[in-house]
């Protein structure tokens with residue numbers, strides 16, 4: 001029987017066009033609708049123009065509204081799968097947020113485009129067809145939220161935008177794609193690990209993200225010490241090390257009960273408390289910092305935001321980041 005797939009359009013380059021002076025702009029009408037008829041071969045598709053935003057305009061609040069909308073649509077209409085079209089700049093963040101907060105088994109697939117609707121070699125139509133085929137495939141159930149782009153299927157937890165313009169921009173640097181879209185079928189090479197689920201009423205925690213750089217000025221943290229932030233994510237060096245000059249400022253945050261999650265500015269590997277020098281991972285662990293595994297900064301931030309709705313205890317947060 002033909003699968004019922006809901007396509008929710010949220011905007012991004014897939015819904016934009018380019019003019020003679022090379023300016024790429026959102027279209028008044030939703031460009032994705034024009035792709036609709038091409039999808040009929042693959043599923044019984046219902047398309048909803050939910051919002052039309054460039055993805056730098058997407059916020060955790062909008063991600064959360066989208067989550068509630070998906071849940072409501074699924075319970076009212078019993079779709080077999082959902083596809084969300086989204087701008088690529090923050091696509092990995094929306095995908096990961098939905099992965100953490102949607103307690104469902106049907107496939108949820110995000111896709112978009114790197115070339116706007118009227119550009120030569122526009123990738124929107126093929127990406128959307130691939131996403132619908134993936135959402136309609138029974139093998140895609142229970143795999144968590146997926147990102148389909150350029151004939152590949154990626155797990156939301158691992159995928160990241162790696163190139164500013166190339167159509168093969170979405171990669172999972174640590175583990176590779178979990179499946180591929182062949183001409184005639186969708187195939188999986190391996191399954192993602194068990195999902196985490198965070199019931200979250202609304203992601204209101206104020207969690208900034210900062211990147212470690214050589215010669216970091218401790219005064220940069222003054223704002224965070226004076227403002228009511230709920231947590232901080234730091235993209236540390238390598239295995240999880242920081243310049244020693246900023247440790248007193250970080251200690252002040254920890255003393256105020258503000259959790260600090262460390263991830264690495266390397267895009268491969270996990271942070272670990274190995275180095276035993278001033279500012280090394282050993283010392284950071286002893287200070288009470290939470291080690292964020294192999295997540296990138298933007299995903300660790302979302303995870304801390306949803307985890308803070310569950311606990312503010314540093315040890316419990318560390319357990320959640322160990323998962």
Ligand SMILES: NC(=O)C[C@H](N)C(=O)O
Pocket residue numbers: 011012013014053054055056086087088089090112113114115
């Ligand atoms: N390719 C894209 O969709 C990029 C665009 N700036 C967006 O994220 O909305």
